Amino acid sequence: MDIAPAGEATFRLHYAPLAGWCRRMVGDDDVAHDIAAEAFVRLLGRWSTVTDPRAYLYTTALNLIRDRWRRSERERVALRKTATAAATAAAPAPELRMLVETLPRRLSQVVVLHYFADLPIEAVARELGVAPGTVKRDLYDARARLQSLLEDSR
Amino acid sequence: MNDKVDFEQLLRGRGEELTPPAGTWVAIARRARRRKRAKGLLAGIAGIALIAGAAPAVLAVRGSSDNQRLQVAQSPPHSASATLGDNASEPIVRPSLERLIPASVSFVSQSEGWVNGPLRVRGGTVAGGLARTEDAGTSWAIEAANPAPQGTVRFADSMQGLSFGEQYQATYDGGVVWRALDSPGYIVDLETSNGVIWALVRSCVRCEKLRLFQATLTRPTLVRVGAVKPIDDVDPAITLREHAIYVTGGNDMWATTDDGFSWRHPDNPCGGGSQAFAAWKETGLAAECTPARGVGSLFESMDAGRHWTNIADVPHVRAAAGTLSAASPDELLITTGSGAPFVSHHHGNRWQRAHVAGPVTFAAYISDSHIVGLTGGRSPAFVSSFDNGRTWTHTPFRAPAH
Numbered sequence: 001m002d003i004a005p006a007g008e009a010t011f012r013l014h015y016a017p018l019a020g021w022c023r024r025m026v027g028d029d030d031v032a033h034d035i036a037a038e039a040f041v042r043l044l045g046r047w048s049t050v051t052d053p054r055a056y057l058y059t060t061a062l063n064l065i066r067d068r069w070r071r072s073e074r075e076r077v078a079l080r081k082t083a084t085a086a087a088t089a090a091a092p093a094p095e096l097r098m099l100v101e102t103l104p105r106r107l108s109q110v111v112v113l114h115y116f117a118d119l120p121i122e123a124v125a126r127e128l129g130v131a132p133g134t135v136k137r138d139l140y141d142a143r144a145r146l147q148s149l150l151e152d153s154r
Numbered sequence: 155m156n157d158k159v160d161f162e163q164l165l166r167g168r169g170e171e172l173t174p175p176a177g178t179w180v181a182i183a184r185r186a187r188r189r190k191r192a193k194g195l196l197a198g199i200a201g202i203a204l205i206a207g208a209a210p211a212v213l214a215v216r217g218s219s220d221n222q223r224l225q226v227a228q229s230p231p232h233s234a235s236a237t238l239g240d241n242a243s244e245p246i247v248r249p250s251l252e253r254l255i256p257a258s259v260s261f262v263s264q265s266e267g268w269v270n271g272p273l274r275v276r277g278g279t280v281a282g283g284l285a286r287t288e289d290a291g292t293s294w295a296i297e298a299a300n301p302a303p304q305g306t307v308r309f310a311d312s313m314q315g316l317s318f319g320e321q322y323q324a325t326y327d328g329g330v331v332w333r334a335l336d337s338p339g340y341i342v343d344l345e346t347s348n349g350v351i352w353a354l355v356r357s358c359v360r361c362e363k364l365r366l367f368q369a370t371l372t373r374p375t376l377v378r379v380g381a382v383k384p385i386d387d388v389d390p391a392i393t394l395r396e397h398a399i400y401v402t403g404g405n406d407m408w409a410t411t412d413d414g415f416s417w418r419h420p421d422n423p424c425g426g427g428s429q430a431f432a433a434w435k436e437t438g439l440a441a442e443c444t445p446a447r448g449v450g451s452l453f454e455s456m457d458a459g460r461h462w463t464n465i466a467d468v469p470h471v472r473a474a475a476g477t478l479s480a481a482s483p484d485e486l487l488i489t490t491g492s493g494a495p496f497v498s499h500h501h502g503n504r505w506q507r508a509h510v511a512g513p514v515t516f517a518a519y520i521s522d523s524h525i526v527g528l529t530g531g532r533s534p535a536f537v538s539s540f541d542n543g544r545t546w547t548h549t550p551f552r553a554p555a556h
Contacts, residue, residue, distance in 0.1 A: 045186055
């Protein structure tokens with residue numbers, strides 16, 4: 001099966017929003033492109049088994065961002081410096097980073113799939129293999145936790 | 155309660171798109187094809203359809219005369235069933251020989267070796283199978299690896315081994331416990347020699363060049379080898395023999411014959427095309443170069459890559475670069491992208507198809523006449539020959555009958 005046409009269509013549809021979201025998370029255009037591109041490479045590698053490419057892309061990107069932060073403290077510092085020096089680079093959104101770093105994986109995954117990948121509640125539930133009610137409860141918990149964190153940080 | 159409004163404004167952020175640079179899709183598709191190529195027939199076995207047809211991995215045989223090792227370059231087995239990224243939890247599967255889809259093999263002697271690969275599960279595969287033999291492949295036993303190695307395995311001896319690919323792991327107890335190590339990127343190929351680890355690393359997704367890193371088995375943190383400039387990411391491979399190390403890919407070739415103390419940059423005889431290298435002695439090399447169209451060529455160097463001679467055509471591997479292994483200048487073994495192995499006992503001048511049941515995903519010498527390999531298809535098996543590929547034994551991966 002030649003997946004190139006379908007893969008390219010998915011790329012045209014989802015790459016720019018995904019890379020934009022990655023930029024908000026990492027604050028660097030090049031890194032954002034790297035992460036988005038890697039997510040697409042992995043998607044192509046598992047094309048026949050992925051049921052929802054959009055969900056796969058965002059979850060993979062989220063994992064890559066997490067790994068990047070966790071594993072490379074030195075690079076993180078350097079990126080911050082680069083971000084302030086580069087006129088074109090956007091600063092990482094601290095709230096978003098807080099979201100990823102402080103929320104439990106289960107909650108942040110639900111948030112990413114629902115808000116960033118734009119999946120409806122039912123689709124998120126299907127992806128994660130849980131009931132829609134569980135997704136709703138997790139979203140509520142995530143909102144409450146983030147709200148609390150935001151208030152504390154102000 | 156207005157927290158939801160703030161939250162959604164924060165999260166949704168419409169219009170913050172990042173336009174892909176020109177050529178991004180082409181680069182992504184090419185990268186996916188390369189990974190597919192490195193996986194060889196594994197993806198076909200697992201039922202994963204990708205953009206391009208399967209192409210073989212690069213294989214290198216190396217080792218000292220008293221401790222020959224086979225190391226097969228293969229990309230790590232990936233989960234085909236996971237839909238939530240690499241770090242998402244995968245189903246817990248009890249490893250068994252029947253479920254194992256062998257993807258890489260590593261021998262530390264003529265009798266002791268390991269194979270690893272994904273495990274079949276309903277609807278796809280999961281990473282995590284490791285099997286060991288102590289009788290030259292006559293029988294295999296599943297290792298209760300914890301956690302299972304995620305990538306291609308390389309063992310340096312009976313106890314010390316590494317797994318590489320997206321993850322970099324080490325074992326010091328023969329494969330039972332694996333410890334995660336920091337990695338500078340995606341490890342494309344890795345070999346060990348005389349206690350030293352050599353690794354070719356892709357540091358970023360869009361990188362067109364690979365960098366050489368090194369470490370020691372006792373201190374496995376990879377450090378960049380500054381003397382070796384980045385090499386092209388086309389059929390990259392590390393080929394070792396005694397104190398010689400050859401790093402090849404695309405147009406590039408780097409060579410050392412003193413364990414990496416001094417490096418040279420000889421010409422790559424394949425000139426950027428599809429390629430495979432093998433070393434039958436420290437300074438004796440063979441290179442199989444396969445152009446996109448036409449007949450492949452076999453080159454030979456007797457002086458560690460300084461000079462090359464085109465010694466024969468390789469008509470059987472037309473447009474399907476394969477793996478190359480050599481026991482001597484005369485005894486050569488090639489596997490092709492279609493799974494057909496060919497042997498030559500005449501310096502590459504005459505070739506004959508090896509009679510092996512099933513498509514051979516790779517095969518290589520581990521001593522002067524001893525070849526080991528793996529077959530794919532519905533019933534993967536370990537195959538071996540003790541007479542330079544003239545006759546073969548075929549051992550399916552299944553638990554022994556009691």
